[in-house]
Amino acid sequence: MALAVHLSSSPLLTSKADEKYANVKWDELGFALVPTDYMYVAKCKQGESFSKGEIVPYGDFLISPCAGILNYGQGLFEGLKAYRTEDGRITLFRPDQNAIRMQTGADRTCMTPPSLDQFVEAVMQTVLANNKWVPPPGKGALYIRPLLIGTGAVLGVASAPEYTFLIYTSPVGNYHKASSGLNLIVDHKHRRAHSGGTGGVKSCTNYSPVVKSLIEAKSSGFSDVLFLDAATGKNIEEVSTCNIFILKGNIVSTPPTSGTILPGITRKSISELARDIGYQVQERDVSVDELLEAEEVFCTGTAMVVKAVETVTFHDKKIKYKTGEKALSTKLHLILTNIQMGVVEDKKGWMVVVE
């Protein structure tokens, strides 16, 4: 695999050539940016295909003040992780699914996406170039952030004349510091997405609008915000950065991907794993009333994998749910992370070895 710059030759690099690992305090990793050595960049003019990308030193890049992403929010992102297994391999979890989701998003936001093969190949190149930054087994993962953004200059509202596909990485630990479970608050004022909008794709436009809710919630001691549907305000939709499931009896329920929630790859995988161990999984509208009566609630996402919800606050009610060793969320978390970390055999064909 040809890399466009000679690895370790740049003055910008932050790791040394002869190290197995970069100089990171692996036990202190959270979910903040730790810049790594390289990033991937490819460009595409409107109506054409993406050029062969290049691995270049990670760092600030030049952009037009008139770029579509800066003025009109024309941007998509993805998130996936590379893991280092005990036997020394570096693996990815279902990168093809991220590639496909970027294609769906590109159609909605009028950009040309990279092909599935180019996406996966680019992710692999980026991980390989930054392999020293993949944490030791059990210490976290290398978070991979592909962006597809309108970088061409466009003054009137329209699709930009040029798109950039860029991938950068950061070693990460846990997304949330809370160990026992999330404390969510239901937002009664803000909505995340509406039917006919972009809530069903990973557009940047879905995220800055939730920051205000998130800040308010955190300042009141909550971990995150649970949004209700914009149409009726009666059904649960999504937490600011993850999908949500409820458990009652043998039935696991989660809101359907009908355009207003993100079709999470962890969501889809957890649904499959829950079915494998005998649960009935329903993708359907889930009302607040059902949420309040659930036995267990949990969230899924690339960053957090599976995380139990300890409490949900709805108006003046605070409901407590089952968490801990015997909770389904704990079981599902273990099953999935065992696959991801290579502890058990991957019978699903989900893991891809980076080589």
Next chain:
Amino acid sequence: MALAVHLSSSPLLTSKADEKYANVKWDELGFALVPTDYMYVAKCKQGESFSKGEIVPYGDFLISPCAGILNYGQGLFEGLKAYRTEDGRITLFRPDQNAIRMQTGADRTCMTPPSLDQFVEAVMQTVLANNKWVPPPGKGALYIRPLLIGTGAVLGVASAPEYTFLIYTSPVGNYHKASSGLNLIVDHKHRRAHSGGTGGVKSCTNYSPVVKSLIEAKSSGFSDVLFLDAATGKNIEEVSTCNIFILKGNIVSTPPTSGTILPGITRKSISELARDIGYQVQERDVSVDELLEAEEVFCTGTAMVVKAVETVTFHDKKIKYKTGEKALSTKLHLILTNIQMGVVEDKKGWMVVVE
């Protein structure tokens, strides 16, 4: 007024030092970017205030791949125009209103805005630095695009640790090529904004989501798209880049600024001018049924000022409206542009001289 770079000293400049006007074919101006010589840049760390900004040569600037604007769409923009009057002054139309709107948007999107004074001063500095690019009287205007964007690096969803306030300009002519009036199509599939979202502020997140509709409409021969409200799909809200008014009898009606439409400055000004000449102006929900029965329909926005709507297509109906010399939209366009161009005395105190 101190400028941070010596004007005309940069090799990047595209105009000559001794010209009164830059080399532009003024009669051919549309609404595409014509890069000018300078831009304004100021930065602000989270929790602090904006630094004194600088005028620097216009061009690409460095940004972190992990910037809030690129990953999470944390960005606002404004749009206003500078005019050259027959008596040789350069004026701005209500720049304080743009400053205030940016402050409202900054609160919603969790950024620190520049103060009202800094905003207006920065706009003036940018216009002065680019004064050769302000078209001759009657040939168009210098469009001014202030941006407030999250440029600090942020990996998890949150407000960026640093914001950039940037202003660039471009001489512009007409936004729409159609001379007689706009041909709009009502979008039945996509919605622009929902209650509890960001539709009421000038966030970049409101714009890329409408591009798909716009492209589809233009490919079918329409000028632009009219969006309905996300809650009921029964009321008209906004065209992709402008506000909408209907006229029946003596009553001019326009949707209220209740969080899902942009509080347009031209919208507000036109409402006032319509009242001045004896019309009753109602800000209220306007149903599609009323739209179809209106005598006249018109749009307002900074880019287009006031533009008659010639037809609206709703399902298989195509309604034709009054346009031309005797239309109210023509009258209002003339009244407002006469004020903006300095042809008549500005009794409103709307125009600000750049000096």
